[in-house]
Amino acid sequence: MARLAWVTSRARHSWLTSQAQQCWLNTRRHYHPNGDPPRILITGSLGQLGTGLAKLLRGKYGTQNVIMSDIVKPTKDIVNSGPYVFADILDFKCLQEIVVTYRIDWLVHFSALLSAIGEQNVPLAIRVNIEGLHNVMELSKQYNLRVFVPSTIGAFGPDSPRNPTPNLTIQRPRTIYGVSKVHAELLGEYYHHRFGLDFRCLRFPGVISADTMPGGGTTDYAVQVFHDAIEGREFECYLRPTTRLPMMYIDDCLRSLWEMLVAPEEKLKRRTYNVTAMSFSPEEIVSAVRKHFPDLKATYKPDSRQNIADTWPEIFDDNEARWDWGWQHHYDLEAMCEIMFTLLQQQQQMESVSGR
Template identity: 60%
Template sequence: MLRSLASLARTASSATVPTCVRSLHSPAAVSLSSVVPTSTAPGKSPRILITGSLGQLGSELAKMLRAKYGKENVVTSDIRKPDVPEDGPFKYIDVLNYQQMEALIVDHRIDWVVHFSALLSAIGEQQPAKALQVNIQGFQNIVDLAKVHKLRVFCPSTIGAFGPTTPADNTPDLTIMRPTTIYGITKVHMELMGEYYHNRYGVDFRSLRYPGVISAESLPGGGTTDYAVDIFHHALKTGEYTCFLSEKTRLPMMYMHDCLKGTMMMLEAPNEQLKQRVYNLAAFSFTPEEIAEQIRKHVPLKVAYRPDFRQAIADSWPRSLDDTNARQDWQWSHDYDLKTMVGEMLTKLRRHYPAVGKQ
């Protein structure tokens, strides 16, 4: 692929890198001192690009990054245009178009890329060919650009990267990974390719395996854990909910506040703190029955259980995650448990359903 003259000017020379640190998938891991540095100078705010920024996580992370680093230093992008004007620069762009992505990175002097563009688990099973294209080729473009332009790359992974043969309780960072969904397969590919580019070329690649993420700020987006958001809206709107998972299905979950906190910590962590490139991120686990019980302490709620194709997906995932390495290496800790998360979700969502009061 031909490179523009602007990109050639920023190309880093290849370097052979020694081995020394813990790696999830390869015994050969790059020396921390040999990681190709990003182009951010000491004391200078990084210039950050977020792909897939109109999704659940991207919109919230953009607010945090802009508050810390300045509106003009955070460029958001997506394949669709925002419903309301962005509070900072926004670019309509397709991550599958390498030339457009490179022009954006060069023109805006990007240092860090947060790559959220992806098709999630349930949608991926309905559109597997599209999921393969977006999730694999999209990331390949990003990591190739990171190699050329010395970028720091954060791309989330997922509990969907595990499979039915993975130990389901306290699943460790390093274990069997045999996912049964297209989404999970593409995320394992992303983890391995990111580690390869780190080991081979010194790319500053970072990833967290997210559990289900619960947020009051956006509607569900096609994931298997989305019932844990949808149930709040139905509880406040109608007092009734039909769940697509069985009442005993236990999955790892996390409140958006903690997901954003962990992402910021991982994105900003000094390289010397990172003993591996991919970490589990955990907070708490629950079943549909347990979250319904907590919600009933605040508002009436009737729940019917009618499992669909997403039940098989959930059954292949861990019931809980072991994130000891994240807590030890870069001092990760979560703030919310099930009880406090439910209380805050209901408080935030009541403004959309003012007729509903407490029991």
């Protein structure tokens, strides 16, 4: 079982009980006056966070009230799990039709090109990350939606303080992904103050999950190391062994998103908050993984992603989220390793039984 590093089991149970009651009350406040739950659209829902968030929200608000969308052909499992529609965020009319047809109340906007991929195709990143955002913001204003747009540690740059990186500081990122996220943060604040739009945003660190394969992002080494260890391969890291970055297990990430979505308006002193759980370097996670797989071999061959990591925070200061709306993480490095290996070994066994 995953160890909770921040509290004893009895205190944790008491805290979780009170938090669950508070979250239930906060959630009910955002139901319709007739008692209907909110209807939620998730763009880019087939990415790392979308499927997990859809499952979480469907458990809370009902399967038919959470609509997944993307431009990718879904698997049979996705189609069978609940409503799924094609949505091109560059097509305003397409998005508008979905919002009207499905009577959307909340919009979670995940569609984006990530850091390393965005650097390989800057014009496309500008279209998807900026023009697509403009459509989402204008549509949310027009139909009075609550809109959540994730941001990132990549929204900071070499001029930002790195240890710790506070909630409000100079940013000036040097990737198109980071630039687009700073643009999203500022545009959301503007729409909130100018038009009253209920815009909400969290800056996420690297997110670690057993459900998706690493996709080449700057923090994806922290997912790859688990796969390499469990499959008996040598782990080759594209960052220096001492490169420290903020990280978060996916369950904490998705829970923080939902808690931000339902947080009472009066508790939000900002529209954008840092959230995190831990910080570690490649050599530290390798050491933690070796407690489970002592024979893991690791080599370090920094590539262009090292230049990106060198401009990002080492330690993320998320005290404002903890003070304002009660954010708390559950998983530290040790607990994350335990649950990652448990889940990956279960997947491996299921694939072995099915003959894949």
